[in-house]
Amino acid sequence: MTIARRILGVVLFFTGVVWLGQGLGWITGSFMTGSTFWAVTGGVCVVVALGLLGWPWRQPRDGDLSLARERAARLVNRVARVLER
Numbered sequence: 001m002t003i004a005r006r007i008l009g010v011v012l013f014f015t016g017v018v019w020l021g022q023g024l025g026w027i028t029g030s031f032m033t034g035s036t037f038w039a040v041t042g043g044v045c046v047v048v049a050l051g052l053l054g055w056p057w058r059q060p061r062d063g064d065l066s067l068a069r070e071r072a073a074r075l076v077n078r079v080a081r082v083l084e085r
Contacts, residue, residue, distance in 0.1 A: 009052035016045025
């Protein structure tokens, strides 16, 4: 899934840059040149792509997940003891 997210992010980024450039009139020769719609759409694509590319590359390992579960269980136990008082 990480590789697919990277590929999608890169493709979406470059597509967004082209659409943004056409919408702002930097890239000419298309019906999209000078259109606000394509400038906004391209900007949104670039932002989404940067979000995809900025997502953490590493997925949590089983050890990290079990540690988080252990900490959560301790917190629940503490809250339960406080509520029993």
